[in-house]
Amino acid sequence: MIIPGVSVHIGRDVDDALENLSSVKDATLLAGGTDLLVEINFGRARPTHVIVIDRLDELKALDRNGHIRMGALVTYTRMLADDPGSAALREAARTVGSPQIRNAGTLGGNLGTASPAGDTLPVLAALDATVVLRSRAGERRVKFADYMTGPKKSVRRPDEIVVAAEWDDAGPAQTFMKVGTRNAMVIAVAGLALVVDRARRRVGVGLGSCGPTILRAPDAEKFAAGLFDEAGWDRRMRPTEVARTEFGRLAAAAARPIDDVRGTAAYRRHVLAVMASRALARVATIA
Ligand SMILES: Cc1cc2nc3c(=O)[nH]c(=O)nc-3n(C[C@H](O)[C@H](O)[C@H](O)COP(=O)(O)OP(=O)(O)OC[C@H]3O[C@@H](n4cnc5c(N)ncnc54)[C@H](O)[C@@H]3O)c2cc1C
Incomplete structure (x- = not known):
């Protein structure tokens, strides 16, 4: 389907995506598309400029050494296949959608949508996690407790990308x-x-x-x-x-x-x- 009037930029790396995000007004990020495409199909979103971020390798990293840093592009399938550094997060990932949705849907997309029904989010709250946001001006860290401000609303600024979530390894309980x-x-x-x-x-x-x-x-x-x-x-x-x-x-x-x-x-x-x-x-x- 060709949607008239939509320009698409495919981000090469995080800096490139951020530059595009800051230079175009009302740009919309696209990761796995499992929320955004539903919004477009139901006519609730009509983006005029889309920045595709699903190829940004930096956001696919998952680091664990006492402190966990999960990149925004980690999918639910990866949370199930790799040790995601939280047993509760793995259990949450197992309940999300279908295999197809779990292959495409990402942690960053769950945070981007910021729905009270997002399944990773109660886990991030219980872990006392931090959301890492980056713009061209630099990176800032927001406690998850301060991240959401209402249904599908967050403190993320239009020129910021969620790059990761971080938390301390809380053990198996x-x-x-x-x-x-x-x-x-x-x-x-x-x-x-x-x-x-x-x-x-x-x-x-x-x-x-x-x-x-x-x-x-x-x-x-x-x-x-x-x-x-x-x-x-x-x-x-x-x-x-x-x-x-x-x-x-x-x-x-x-x-x-x-x-x-x-x-x-x-x-x-x-x-x-x-x-x-x-x-x-x-x-x-x-x-
Ligand atoms: C059939 C179906 C079943 C589903 N089941 C569940 C379920 O059981 N549990 C659940 O929680 N969700 C479910 N979802 C919703 C969805 O799969 C998740 O919210 C998923 O995590 C979205 O990730 P995504 O990468 O596809 O996001 P996208 O659709 O690409 O993006 C979602 C929003 O976040 C923004 N965004 C994406 N990445 C970033 C980023 N890095 N930084 C800032 N903003 C960003 C986008 O601009 C957009 O506004 C389901 C969806 C479908 C279609």
């Missing part, structure tokens, strides 16, 4: 859960990531699809940290049913859900409590 209207190829009704970083004595809870942005659940995090303080951070434990229920209640209380076509606010709170309780039971046994 982490998980991701998602509830949808069916088991596969489904947008989340609610999602939850739980990370227990035993070495740093830190608990992170990220909630997806239950607020205008991805949310953290600080009271649930504090409560779980108290359980690990008591049991010993380096020990496996079996939280009691009472403790799991309370953790679930606190996680659900942090949500700001709405009723929409995918589910009601009440249902979202219910499944968050169930997922949080199960996630705690699962993660507490991993040392």
Whole structure:
């Protein structure tokens, strides 16, 4: 299909893409295209200038040595095939779309769209990750907690490319859960990531699809940290049913859900409590 009036620039390297991005007003980046092409097909986006970034090798790097740096062009398929430096991120990648979508869709595209239903995003929140943005003026790092400002809104400036996300290796005690209207190829009704970083004595809870942005659940995090303080951070434990229920209640209380076509606010709170309780039971046994 020829769309009249669209110019396309194929980026050769990051500098070339950034130069083009800063010189053309209202340019749109294209990575895997699994969000952007849907927007174009439904008439919700009509880009006049597209910068294709899927060949920028620098953004395909995945570095791990205690600190993880995942390039924006790492696809879901790679998160499954390589060690992505986070077990929860791998679990999230497994739930995304179909094999075709996982082959094309990227971490940077999930961050670029910044949907509250983006499945990598609760994991980045729970990992306390940092988003690395680059423009011609240089690089800046934004805590994921400060990255999203609303549904599909972020602090990314029009002349910036998301080049990577970074986080500390939090160890194996982490998980991701998602509830949808069916088991596969489904947008989340609610999602939850739980990370227990035993070495740093830190608990992170990220909630997806239950607020205008991805949310953290600080009271649930504090409560779980108290359980690990008591049991010993380096020990496996079996939280009691009472403790799991309370953790679930606190996680659900942090949500700001709405009723929409995918589910009601009440249902979202219910499944968050169930997922949080199960996630705690699962993660507490991993040392
Ligand atoms: C059938 C189907 C099923 C899906 N299932 C899921 C699912 O289960 N879970 C889920 O989370 N998502 C799902 N998605 C959405 C989509 O696959 C993901 O959001 C994916 O991560 C988008 O990545 P992309 O590289 O294809 O992004 P693109 O479509 O290329 O770009 C998306 C947006 O981000 C911008 N962008 C891309 N890369 C960058 C960058 N490096 N820096 C700044 N901005 C950038 C683009 O300009 C665009 O606005 C699905 C989509 C489809 C079509």
